[in-house]
Amino acid sequence: MFEITTKPLETENFTMYLVNPKAGAYVSFQGWVRDENEGQEVTLLEYEAYPEMTLFEGQRILNEAKSKFTILEAHSVHRIGTLEVEDVAVWIGVTAMHRREAFAACEYIIDEIKKRLPIWKKEHYASGQSGWINQDGVPRAEPDMGH
């Protein structure tokens, strides 16, 4: 299931969604708020979402992962609202019989989340400036993902 929340992500509680007696592998990914982007010191992040569409597209991504890879369970939670450095912005968990499919599905899910979910990020900097990533002429958050 795909979820969004404004509350801190208590990732240790999320494995309950994934328990399956056939599972031999559990792979998870967490996206964290780091203190720097493109040479600017980041103090706060604001994530804004179009909630109905994020839930619809997010569930679609999880369903695609289940059909493309031999996995058992896939779950993801994205936090929105105001986040501080070191907060968890997104969590993904995948279980499978074998690790390779679990790794591949987890990577597919985070790549598609970054490409497709209607979620936007505004960075606030120590300089007092702020900007919407990919919109205000602010450099891309992760240039290596930029295609």
Place this chain on the structure above:
Amino acid sequence: MKIHLQYFASLREQRGLNSETITTDLATIAAVYDELKQHHGLSLERDMMRVAVGDRFVSWDTPLTDDMTITFIPPVAGG
């Protein structure tokens, strides 16, 4: 006809509104955005964005229908 528009992120800030309902005789979603861009000085080019009707992505040349809810999707940055 009457259509409903939703704005997010930089578009919301530039328009100064979360949403609005307008009356228009234009034919497509693309034409609506082009007009809004010009009237309100929106900075994002249409080819940088996607657009949705309800909670589904659609193409910019989708014809307008009465009471449709259109959401402009600036470049995303989730994850």
